[in-house]
Structure formats: structure tokens, C-alpha cells
Amino acid sequence: MALIILAHPNFDKSLANKAIIEELQNSSLDLEIRNLHRLYPDYKIDVKAEQEALLRHETVVFQCPFYWLNVPALLKLWFDEVFAYQFAYGSQGDKLKGKNFVPSFTVGAGEEQYLITGKHHRRIYEFCKNIEQTAYYAQMNYTDPICLYGSSGGTENEIKSMGREHARKVITCLKALAVA
Amino acid sequence: MALIILAHPNFDKSLANKAIIEELQNSSLDLEIRNLHRLYPDYKIDVKAEQEALLRHETVVFQCPFYWLNVPALLKLWFDEVFAYQFAYGSQGDKLKGKNFVPSFTVGAGEEQYLITGKHHRRIYEFCKNIEQTAYYAQMNYTDPICLYGSSGGTENEIKSMGREHARKVITCLKALAVA
Numbered sequence: 001m002a003l004i005i006l007a008h009p010n011f012d013k014s015l016a017n018k019a020i021i022e023e024l025q026n027s028s029l030d031l032e033i034r035n036l037h038r039l040y041p042d043y044k045i046d047v048k049a050e051q052e053a054l055l056r057h058e059t060v061v062f063q064c065p066f067y068w069l070n071v072p073a074l075l076k077l078w079f080d081e082v083f084a085y086q087f088a089y090g091s092q093g094d095k096l097k098g099k100n101f102v103p104s105f106t107v108g109a110g111e112e113q114y115l116i117t118g119k120h121h122r123r124i125y126e127f128c129k130n131i132e133q134t135a136y137y138a139q140m141n142y143t144d145p146i147c148l149y150g151s152s153g154g155t156e157n158e159i160k161s162m163g164r165e166h167a168r169k170v171i172t173c174l175k176a177l178a179v180a
Numbered sequence: 181m182a183l184i185i186l187a188h189p190n191f192d193k194s195l196a197n198k199a200i201i202e203e204l205q206n207s208s209l210d211l212e213i214r215n216l217h218r219l220y221p222d223y224k225i226d227v228k229a230e231q232e233a234l235l236r237h238e239t240v241v242f243q244c245p246f247y248w249l250n251v252p253a254l255l256k257l258w259f260d261e262v263f264a265y266q267f268a269y270g271s272q273g274d275k276l277k278g279k280n281f282v283p284s285f286t287v288g289a290g291e292e293q294y295l296i297t298g299k300h301h302r303r304i305y306e307f308c309k310n311i312e313q314t315a316y317y318a319q320m321n322y323t324d325p326i327c328l329y330g331s332s333g334g335t336e337n338e339i340k341s342m343g344r345e346h347a348r349k350v351i352t353c354l355k356a357l358a359v360a
Binding site: 067071 | 223
């Protein structure tokens with residue numbers, strides 16, 4: 001049903017991302033989850049394997065923490081290498097055309113920090129023009145990020161609970177895309 | 181005088197970036213150039229060494245190709261790890277306060293592709309809100325990117341010539357910042 005590209009440098013110790021992935025795994029959805037940091041701890045991405053995974057699905061969720069106002073480095077490397085010429089773009093580069101591109105972020109700060117009065121001043125989507133254009137250039141259908149805000153605050157139970165709630169939003173999104 | 185953080189996955193085979201670095205090295209400026217892909221081919225960044233380099237300078241130039249509308253992955257990792265809590269931000273994280281942050285990009289496509297009528301629709305600076313906010317959050321003085329457009333076109337000599345011209349713009353910028 002969908003491919004989940006998970007990028008978290010320390011997934012086993014994460015609270016929010018782990019809760020999200022567990023809730024997705026416990027759902028009835030048929031998901032292929034690729035944990036990039038587990039697959040490629042040395043940053044040597046198997047480009048062919050990643051491209052083949054993309055070809056198997058119509059929807060791709062990018063699940064990661066929002067680091068320095070964008071995706072983690074390994075996910076950036078994944079775009080740099082997997083979204084290759086004549087695969088994602090170029091005269092024959094239409095392999096991703098029409099597929100759905102769904103960013104799903106855990107964000108340390110609260111949503112109010114992403115308003116003009118907050119410390120980051122801009123909304124999340126304004127920091128994601130590069131990702132949005134990456135999807136557009138690969139002829140994919142970009143969805144505005146689904147965000148879990150405040151993942152660096154709260155008790156362990158609160159964060160896990162937010163993670164499960166977030167996963168349910170992702171599931172709702174995937175179900176809507178599947179019938180669209 | 182300035183720290184040059186160079187991030188190019190294949191610097192030895194690059195034309196534009198190599199010409200830029202050579203022209204900078206041939207200048208009379210006192211520059212410390214750190215070639216990240218040569219220092220860290222395994223993506224294991226020596227965070228302390230990088231922070232110490234930052235402390236030695238008042239101006240930092242980030243020299244790299246513009247990949248997928250943003251910085252290369254290793255430079256993103258550098259921000260994720262080197263711009264650490266209580267170094268770049270946090271209650272005691274003022275170590276970069278007042279330093280100059282100068283992005284210097286080689287861009288494959290022509291400048292016309294970064295207009296609304298071009299294939300990327302937005303100007304380079306619009307894709308860099310994440311980098312701009314990274315600098316701002318670290319209390320640095322962000323300069324709009326200095327760009328060499330069209331680095332993927334032209335003959336070898338043309339590209340090298342553009343590289344040298346670009347380096348002279350960077351040198352002019354560094355001299356202006358030094359007397360500011």
C-alpha cells in the first residue's frame with residue numbers, strides 16, 4: 001500500500017518516531033518500512049534497491065525528525081543519490097511520475113515557535129520549498145507535511161501517545177490517497 | 181581571515197568548485213579550507229575539530245554544489261552535528277554569535293530556471309529558508325548566497341573561467357566583511 005522511508009539517526013532511543021512506526025506496523029495497512037540508518041549506517045546507499053522499492057509503491061511517506069529546519073542528512077543523501085537522472089528526472093526520468101510524496105515529521109519545538117512571533121518565525125512548509133520542488137521535479141504529488149509538534153517536551157508516555165495519534169493521521173492520509 | 185567549508189562529493193573531478201578553490205588559494209587572503217568529503221569520507225565528523233575551526237574565524241564560507249535545491253548531505257550532517265546545543269544555540273550556545281555566514285553555491289541550471297517561468301520556479305534564496313534560519317538561530321550574520329549558475333553546461337574552459345570569476349566575487353565579499 002505504501003513505502004515508509006524512515007530516517008532517524010538514533011531510532012532505537014527515539015520515543016516519538018518509534019511510537020509512530022509501531023502504530024503503523026500494528027495497523028491493517030500493507031506497508032514496507034525501510035529504516036535508512038539501520039540499512040546504511042555507513043551512508044553507503046544501495047541506490048538500485050531503493051529505486052526498486054520506490055517502483056513497488058504508489059505512495060511514499062518520509063518519516064523523520066525535522067533537524068535544522070529540514071530532513072536529516074541521510075535522507076538528503078537518499079534524495080541526492082536515489083532521485084537520479086533518467087530515473088526521477090531527465091528525458092526518460094519519469095519513474096516516479098504520479099506517485100504520492102508525504103512528508104511526516106516530528107518537530108522538537110511547539111507549533112507556536114513556527115509562527116512569526118515564535119523563535120523560528122515561519123511555518124514548517126516555508127522551510128520545505130526544497131523538498132516540495134524535489135517532489136515536483138520528479139513529477140510526484142506533494143502533500144504538505146504532517147507534523148507532530150513538541151516532540152522534545154513532555155513525559156515519555158505523553159510523547160508516545162502523541163506518536164500514536166500522529167500515526168493515525170498518517171493512516172488516515174494513506175487511506176484517503178488509496179481511494180483518490 | 182575566513183574559514184571555507186567545502187562540501188563536494190567528487191571534488192577532484194569537479195570543474196567549477198576546483199577552479200573556485202584554486203583561485204581562493206591563489207589569493208592573498210589567509211584562508212583555512214576544510215574539504216569535508218576528504219576529511220570525512222565515512223561521514224564520521226570530528227565535531228570538536230570542526231567547532232574549534234569555527235572558533236578560529238569570524239567568517240565562514242560554505243562552498244558547495246547546490247543539490248536538490250539545497251546543500252549536499254554531508255554539509256547537512258555537519259550542521260546537524262557541529263551546530264550543537266550549548267555551542268550554536270541554547271542558554272550558553274552563543275559560540276557563533278556575530279560570525280558571518282556566507283553560502284557560495286555552484287548551481288547546475290541557468291539563473292533563468294530559478295524564475296517563475298523556469299523549471300524551478302523560485303529564486304535560490306527561497307529554497308534556502310532552512311539554511312537562513314539555521315544561521316539566524318545560531319546568531320550568525322547570514323549573507324544571501326553567492327551563486328555560479330549554469331555549472332553543468334559549457335566547455336571545460338568556460339566552466340573553469342566562471343569558477344575563477346565566482347571566486348573573485350567571494351573574495352570581494354570577504355574583503356568587505358573584514359572591514360565592516
